[in-house]
Amino acid sequence: MKIGFLGLGAMGHAMARRLLEAGHELAVWNRTQARADDLVARGARRAASPADAAGGAEIVLSMLFDDAAVEAAVFGPEGVASALAPGAIHACCGTISLDQARRLRDAHAERGQGYASATVLGRPPAAEAGTLFVVAAGAESVVARLAPVLEVLGQRVFLAGEDPAQANLVKLSLxxxxxxxxxxxxxxxxxxxxxxxxxxxxxxxxxxxxxNAPVHRNYGKMMVERVYDDPGASVRLALKDTEMVLAAGHDFQVPLPHAALARDRCLAAMAAGDAERDFVVLTENVRRDAGLAR
Amino acid sequence: MKIGFLGLGAMGHAMARRLLEAGHELAVWNRTQARADDLVARGARRAASPADAAGGAEIVLSMLFDDAAVEAAVFGPEGVASALAPGAIHACCGTISLDQARRLRDAHAERGQGYASATVLGRPPAAEAGTLFVVAAGAESVVARLAPVLEVLGQRVFLAGEDPAQANLVKLSLxxxxxxxxxxxxxxxxxxxxxxxxxxxxxxxxxxxxxNAPVHRNYGKMMVERVYDDPGASVRLALKDTEMVLAAGHDFQVPLPHAALARDRCLAAMAAGDAERDFVVLTENVRRDAGLAR
Amino acid sequence: MKIGFLGLGAMGHAMARRLLEAGHELAVWNRTQARADDLVARGARRAASPADAAGGAEIVLSMLFDDAAVEAAVFGPEGVASALAPGAIHACCGTISLDQARRLRDAHAERGQGYASATVLGRPPAAEAGTLFVVAAGAESVVARLAPVLEVLGQRVFLAGEDPAQANLVKLSLxxxxxxxxxxxxxxxxxxxxxxxxxxxxxxxxxxxxxNAPVHRNYGKMMVERVYDDPGASVRLALKDTEMVLAAGHDFQVPLPHAALARDRCLAAMAAGDAERDFVVLTENVRRDAGLAR
Amino acid sequence: MKIGFLGLGAMGHAMARRLLEAGHELAVWNRTQARADDLVARGARRAASPADAAGGAEIVLSMLFDDAAVEAAVFGPEGVASALAPGAIHACCGTISLDQARRLRDAHAERGQGYASATVLGRPPAAEAGTLFVVAAGAESVVARLAPVLEVLGQRVFLAGEDPAQANLVKLSLxxxxxxxxxxxxxxxxxxxxxxxxxxxxxxxxxxxxxNAPVHRNYGKMMVERVYDDPGASVRLALKDTEMVLAAGHDFQVPLPHAALARDRCLAAMAAGDAERDFVVLTENVRRDAGLAR
Known part of the structure; x- marks a missing residue:
């Protein structure tokens, strides 16, 4: 299948490589172009812009950092929205807000393009091995057409509902x-x-x-070893996600005391100068409150 | 080994049966004597009192409901303390407070008796199959002598430390x-x-x-099915445990906001008339706050 | 002094009337024009637009509902920004976000206009009597020129700092x-x-x-009488204010657990259908958690 | 009136002096006897024990440190209970738990003695001036007989109810x-x-x-001045009171999230080594969480 792929961070790069290896035809774009070099060496086409990646693609997958990056890549100059063919599909795999997902849904629909959210769980090695978990949502016909691609990426594809934002809510919840x-x-x-x-x-x-779930094993291990300086995800990023969960709680009128506490822990970590450390450093605020020296 | 066994509720009964089947010589006691009938049929001796069960025993295991039940069985008239031979061991398997564990430790030590806490994780079927998890703590020599018995009960025996109360703290933490x-x-x-x-x-x-840990699977399933009326553990019991965790937090000067919230959820459930329902009913207070009709 | 006055809700109307009575020359504007009728009868000029009110004014005071209303009145078509003379001053008296205050500060400065925040505490009768409390912030020279006007409105004028947003933070804090x-x-x-x-x-x-402070007497009285249906301020408004406080906590990296709880109480009240009732109805969520029938 | 007075700490001493000056006949007792010297110089009788103070008294007032001190003075050897005449009254003015108040109520009733709780608000200078606030509860006839004495102590006497523990609950609430x-x-x-x-x-x-209530003025002033080392009440004492409030919440099944947070702040302060400092030092935990250096 002809796929445009936007965003070649650690996760995006691994996902793009996986798709290449499965035989798909890829046009890859990244803000920093050098991230695409080895993918080009493996047969991908280097796209000069999101629009360039989207032109001619049946499916565009995006794995970008945040709402702002998605906004720029889709609606900015040389963006996806202007170049994607009617009937073609954009699937956003990144962790974005529900509002952004709704905006993508509506804006693509206006242009006769399809949109789905296809969020992913797992880390780069799982992405390369095709053993991610995928949580997708969107119109049935759109998701059906994405399915073969998503099944290359994930060991399992879950369906959250027919509104794309539902996949984003599930991802934020997790x-x-x-x-x-x-x-x-x-x-x-x-x-x-x-x-x-x-x-x-x-x-x-x-x-x-x-x-004994991965959520216990992976994070618990980092906590008891107190290793914070090779960040998988930073406190800043964790705070951003938590604010999006709380915003969803606001929209749907659901009090979320655990999320509110998580937010306060993030703020305390930011205030302590730990914004860029791995977010398991939150444990240090708990320890300090207990009088355990840092 | 000659074992006295006190407390034949669902868990205690299954544990006693497991020990019998492993070839140990049991004297069993329960406040309601009929609970012992089938164990007696399988070769256990019916003890008339905790003291009767403890007399002549190398090890006494107790699996009683709470601090008060332990207090009565150990220090009351016809209690274990007065009858257990010097050098013999009492291991308390129930979920008791740290204060009660310390009291047992000291009182047995004064009498030249050994004491360990040997808390257990798992439900009656696991107890009968010998696949519990055991978290024990106590003096090394005491725990060493208990080991063969604990290994019959559990698929794995963890050691929390040399102070018996440490096992109770771990159990309460879990x-x-x-x-x-x-x-x-x-x-x-x-x-x-x-x-x-x-x-x-x-x-x-x-x-x-x-x-995907058991803690997610078992409780999550009950929550989404909203089944509360075949209680494994009641709200009242969950509140009691939570208060003991908070008391430990008090003793060791550790703020525990998640535990404080759990306490408030239990109180709300009690106030709503759900004291005796399964404690996953706590989810209903969350739902009500979110405007989801009960 | 020549004053443009924007926003004639209950508070704005009373403030404008007070200024008129103190002898100032007012041009008044309100989205719903009829709100100005009696002020016009007392000598005010009816302005056709915010720009019309601002043209020729030395000072523009705005008492508008929220960020969006301020945004429209200042930067929209026929807005204040385009009409206010260089050297003239806009003082926003409403409860707006820190971000909005910063935007006003910067945008007015670019045009050579002055800006201060001059938030007010108190209710319409106090506004009419000139016994409000005013919390102002802005450049010293700007605030100095505003002073005679603010002293007509308030029994006391407090100065929060030289950055206008500081007055808004104090107001949100209160x-x-x-x-x-x-x-x-x-x-x-x-x-x-x-x-x-x-x-x-x-x-x-x-x-x-x-x-025995007013904060105890006024709100406590409504609480014990359980009167919620003649709203001074609605739950929806209280939630908006609380979100702005939390946003300030985010910006300045300050955990605010009391504010987080207030937010959750507002959400629970919204979810219970009480969005438009007086915000002391939050007490009902506390009562319900305690099992006190609604 | 013949009054026995127990407990001559800063508050008790000032209250006893006030009663003396009002012309009452006092027998005073304190664990450390020297605290009574100047009262004896003013005409009080030095009692050798609580029983000695209670013998012959119409009313015994106690202003002791905590439940344990009350327990010892009333039910210990040479305690009040054994010496107070049938029909005479014990009024406990200290901050004790509801359980302790109930125990006093029942134990005195069994002996034909009267009991009321008569808690006080205010500090030693107010006690000496007779301008405390008194919150009393007990059987109508008992409180009626106490009234003339309480009116000497307080500028105002409030009645919380007919169960003595109700006064204690109100005091703990305040x-x-x-x-x-x-x-x-x-x-x-x-x-x-x-x-x-x-x-x-x-x-x-x-x-x-x-x-602008005293609760704002008095504590707020200490907070902004960050003066913690001349403790009116220590963190340890504040924690004790908070635990009693939470215990009342437990008994009456009322979730109290603000109280739970107060408890956690106290624990953090204890853990930081501030147990004996004035409890406004709790503010430092808030500051530390916000990254404000201590």
């Missing part, structure tokens, strides 16, 4: 679960540490019994 | 993680439900991806 | 104190009511001893 | 309002400080407008 799980583990680790029990022991017991 | 996980899932389910996404879909995505 | 005080009183009233003590008795004791 | 008010002001001061506005300016605006 990110929020990480934040909340970090808080709950941080409280437990601090409490046990002050009682003379090594958090590593508690972590062993948790992950050796009923608290 | 129970608290359940409470906090229920809250986080309740917030996510309510938010998604109001956005038109069936919580069952979210549950599928969670447990099909990175949120 | 509004937040109301929200937080309502929550604290609601918790106390619910607790005492369940203990058989009439909240009115507690209110008497509070306001008869050390908790 | 103390909780202080805690919650400190939190709300701490959030506002931190937010404004980070925006470049001196908290003293905000304090001026608050107390110069609608937030």
């Amino acid at each position: 990110n929020f679960l990480i934040m909340s799980t970090i808080e709950q583990m941080a409280e437990v680790f601090a409490l046990n540490e002050k009682a003379g029990i090594d958090p590593k022991t508690v972590f062993e017991i948790m992950t050796g019994s009923f608290y | 129970n608290f993680l359940i409470m906090s996980t229920i809250e986080q899932m309740a917030e996510v389910f309510a938010l998604n439900e109001k956005a038109g996404i069936d919580p069952k879909t979210v549950f599928e995505i969670m447990t099909g991806s990175f949120y | 509004n937040f104190l109301i929200m937080s005080t309502i929550e604290q009183m609601a918790e106390v009233f619910a607790l005492n009511e369940k203990a058989g003590i009439d909240p009115k008795t507690v209110f008497e004791i509070m306001t008869g001893s050390f908790y | 103390n909780f309002l202080i805690m919650s008010t400190i939190e709300q002001m701490a959030e506002v001061f931190a937010l404004n400080e980070k925006a470049g506005i001196d908290p003293k300016t905000v304090f001026e605006i608050m107390t110069g407008s609608f937030y």
Whole structure:
């Protein structure tokens, strides 16, 4: 299939490579063009702009940093919206706000183009191996046409609903679960540490019994090792996601006390100078409140 | 080994049966004597009192309801403390407070008896199959002597430390993680439900991806099915556990905002008349706050 | 002085009347023109647009509903910005966001116009009597020129700083104190009511001893009388203010747990269908959590 | 009237002196006897024990530190309970738990003695001047007989109900309002400080407008001056009171999120080594979370 691919960060690059290897015909674009070099060496076409990537594509996938990056790539000069053929589809894989997803849905519809949100769970190695989890939402006919591509990317494709923003809400919800799980583990680790029990022991017991999901294992490990300086995702990014969850809570009138606390932890970490460290550093605010020296 | 076993509720009964089947010599006691009938039929001796069960035993295991039940069985008339031989061991498997564990530790030590906490994770079927998880703590020599018995009960025995109360703290911490996980899932389910996404879909995505621990699967399932009337553990019990976690936070000077919220959810459920329902009913307070009709 | 006055809601109308009575020369504008009739009868000039009110004015005061209304009146077609003379001053008295205040500050400065925020505390009768409290901020020279006008409006004029947004932050902070005080009183009233003590008795004791500020007396009275249907300010408005406080917390990296809770109470009230009732109705969510029938 | 007075701390001493000056016949007792010297010089009788103070008294007033001190003075050897004449009254003025108040009520009733709670608001100078506020509760006949004495102590006597514990609940509620008010002001001061506005300016605006109750003025002043080392009440004491409020919330099934947060702030202050400092030091945890250096 002819695919335009926008955004070659760690995740986007791995996803694009996976699609290439599955035999798809790719036109790739990234703001910093050099990120495309090895993909071009493997047969991708280097696109000069989002519009260039979208022209002639049946499907455009975007894996961009945030709402602003999506806005620029789609609606800016040389953007996707102006170049995508009627009937062709844009699927946004990044973590964007519900408002942005609604705007994409409506703007593409006005132009006779299809739009779906196709958010992904997992990290670059999973992307390269095609073992991500995909949470998609959009009109049935659009999602059906995307399916073969999404199945290359993910070991499993979940359908959240027919409104694209629903996939974004689910994705934000899952990110929020990480934040909340970090808080709950941080409280437990601090409490046990002050009682003379090594958090590593508690972590062993948790992950050796009923608290053994990746969300426990991956983040819990970083927490007990207190490794914050090779950020998977920064506090700044975690705060942005949390604000989007809270904004969804506002829109749908749902109080979310765990999310509110996560926001406060992020702000405390920002105020402590940790904006760019891995967001498991939130655990340090819990420790400091407990009198555990930083 | 000669074992006295106190407390034949659903868990205690299954544990006692497992020990019998493993060839141990049991004297069993329960406040309601009839609970012992089938164990007696399988070769256990019916003890007339905790003291009767403890006399001649190398090890006494207790699986009683709460601090008060332990207090009565150990220090009351015809209690364990007065009858257990010097050098013999009492291991308390129930979920008790740290204060109660300390009291047992000290009181047994004064009498030359050994004491350990040996808390268990899992439900009656796991107890019968010997696939519980055991979290034990106590003096090394005491725990070493208990080990063969604990290994019959659990698929894995974790050691929390040398102070018995440490096992109780870990057990309370793990129970608290359940409470906090229920809250986080309740917030996510309510938010998604109001956005038109069936919580069952979210549950599928969670447990099909990175949120697939038993703590997610078991409680999440009850939550999306909204089944509250065959209580594994009641709101009243969950509140009691949460208060014990908060008391530990008090003792060790550790703020625990997730635990404080769990407490408030329990109180709201009690106030709504749900004290005896399964504690996943806490999700209903989250739903009501979100305007989802009960 | 020649004053343009924009926004003739209950507050704006009373303020404009006060200025007229103090002998100032007013040009008044309101979206719904009829609100100006009696002021015109008292000598004000009816302006056809914000620009019309601003043309020739030394000072423009605006008392508009929200950021959007200010945006339209200042930067929209026939807006203040295009008509205000260089050296003349716009003072915004309404409760707007810090971002909006910064935008006004910068945009007026670009045009050689002065800008200050001059927020007001108090209700229409106080506005008419000139007994408001004014919290102003802006460049010293600008505020100095405003002073004679502000002193007509308020019994006291406070200076928050030289950046106009500082007055808005103080005003939002004071509004937040109301929200937080309502929550604290609601918790106390619910607790005492369940203990058989009439909240009115507690209110008497509070306001008869050390908790006798207007914030206690005015809102506490409405709470114990449970009168919600003659709204001074609606839940929707309270939520908007709270979101602006939280946004300021975000910008300045300050966790604000009381504000986060206030937000959740507002959302619960909105979800319960109370968006347009007086915001002391938040107390009902506290009561419901306590099992007190609505 | 013949009055026994127990507990001559700063408050008790001032109250006893006031009663003496009003012409009552006092027998005074304190654990540290020297505290009574000047009262004896003014005509009081030095009692050797609580029982000695209670023997022959029509009324015994106690102003003791906590539940434990009351328990010892009333039910311990040489305690009030054994010596107070049938028909005589014990009124406890200290801040005790509801459980302790109920125990006093029942135990005195069994002995044909009267009991009321007569809690007081205010500080030693007010006690000496007789300008305290008194919140009393108890059987009508008991309170009626106490009235002339309470009116000497307080400028105003409020009646909370016929169950003595109701006065204690109101008193604890009022103390909780202080805690919650400190939190709300701490959030506002931190937010404004980070925006470049001196908290003293905000304090001026608050107390110069609608937030001018003693609870704002007294505690706010200490907060903006950051004076913590001449403790009126310590963090430890504030935590004790907060735990009693939360215990009441537990008993009456009322979620109290503001109280839960106050508890966490106290724990953080304890963990930071501030247990014995004035409890307005709680503001420092808020400041630290906001990145304001301590």
